[in-house]
Amino acid sequence: MASILIYDESVAVNLVKADLAIKISRFDNLQLKIRELAQEVQSKFISATPGWFHELHIYCNSNRDGLQLGTGINHENVTGIFTALRFKVGSITIHDCNASFVYTNANNGILMCKKLACAVYANVTSSINDPEISSDNNANSTVVTWNQFGHISSLMGLDHLGKMIYVLQRPGLNAISRFKRVCRQKNNQSIKKQHPFIWQGLKKAISLIGASFTHHPQPATAKVVAKP
Numbered sequence: 001m002a003s004i005l006i007y008d009e010s011v012a013v014n015l016v017k018a019d020l021a022i023k024i025s026r027f028d029n030l031q032l033k034i035r036e037l038a039q040e041v042q043s044k045f046i047s048a049t050p051g052w053f054h055e056l057h058i059y060c061n062s063n064r065d066g067l068q069l070g071t072g073i074n075h076e077n078v079t080g081i082f083t084a085l086r087f088k089v090g091s092i093t094i095h096d097c098n099a100s101f102v103y104t105n106a107n108n109g110i111l112m113c114k115k116l117a118c119a120v121y122a123n124v125t126s127s128i129n130d131p132e133i134s135s136d137n138n139a140n141s142t143v144v145t146w147n148q149f150g151h152i153s154s155l156m157g158l159d160h161l162g163k164m165i166y167v168l169q170r171p172g173l174n175a176i177s178r179f180k181r182v183c184r185q186k187n188n189q190s191i192k193k194q195h196p197f198i199w200q201g202l203k204k205a206i207s208l209i210g211a212s213f214t215h216h217p218q219p220a221t222a223k224v225v226a227k228p
Contacts, residue, residue, distance in 0.1 A: 002045045004089065006037070007059035008069050020044065024060075030070040030081045038084040052090030056122070062096045066107040075111040079119040092122050097129035100144050102183040110180060114150040121148045127158075128183065142179065152176050 005021040007013045015021050022037050024030065045054060060067050066074030073081060100109040109126070117124040127143045143156040155175060157165040168175055 001053040001055065002041070004037070004041065004054060004056045005059065006034075006056065006069070008061065011059045011061065013059045024070045026070070028070040030073065031084075033070065034081055035084045038088055041085070041088045046088065051088040052122075054089045056085070056089040056092045056120075058092065058094045058096075060094075060096060062099050062101070062107065062109070064103045064105055064107050066112065067094070067096065067099065072106075073112070074106045075108045075115055076106070078112050079115050082116055083119045085120045085122075087121055089120060089122050092116065092120060092124045094124070094126040097127060097141065099126035100128045100142075100183070102180070110144075110183065113144070113146050117146040117148060118150040123147055123153070144179070152179075155179060 002019040003017055005013060005015065005018045007021065007023060009023055009025050013021075020037075020040060022033060024033060041051070041054065045051075058067070058069065060069040062068060066072050094113070098109070100113055102108050102110055109128075113124045113126050123145055125143060125145045127141050129141045140160045141158045143154075143158060144152060145154045145156075147153040152171060154167060154169050155171045156167040159165055171179075
């Protein structure tokens with residue numbers, strides 16, 4: 001089993017336990033870098049160990065535009081970037097507190113992780129640093145795992161010390177729907193706090209649009225007078 005690291009040059013990582021590590025600079029062509037990595041994995045490790053035993057760790061930061069690695073990763077380009085690693089790794093861990101977050105612009109973290117799992121045919125694990133996503137108010141992060149088919153296979157809550165509070169293996173549709181819904185709600189709340197005037201404008205616009213669909217004026221009626 002090999003431990004493979006991909007890390008942004010601005011992030012400090014421990015390379016001691018890595019069997020293979022690749023550093024990514026800000027403007028690196030990620031697709032080309034991942035192809036080169038796939039060739040190295042094929043030549044060094046696949047012959048000795050089946051690919052599904054290998055672990056890939058991604059160290060970088062994220063924001064509203066996606067993962068800050070090279071030229072950037074989001075749900076729109078993740079498949080094209082990582083397809084070269086298909087069947088060469090069995091699990092992928094994204095080491096960023098909000099990799100699975102959903103923003104209103106480029107970074108749909110849930111969809112990105114789902115597509116990554118399908119593209120590489122591997123389990124993908126990432127987290128969200130937010131206490132309200134968990135059913136326990138003491139938890140400050142939720143760790144999510146997608147299986148090779150892009151389905152959420154587990155939800156795990158951790159407290160601020162990293163201690164596990166709960167774990168849901170094969171969570172039901174209600175738990176998954178709540179997880180996705182809260183991700184989107186928290187983004188709306190962040191907009192509300194940071195840009196109150198924009199938020200009020202959005203609320204007013206939505207209410208006006210809703211009123212235009214719900215208001216139905218009564219049709220005019222004419223009284224017919226019969227002539228003798």
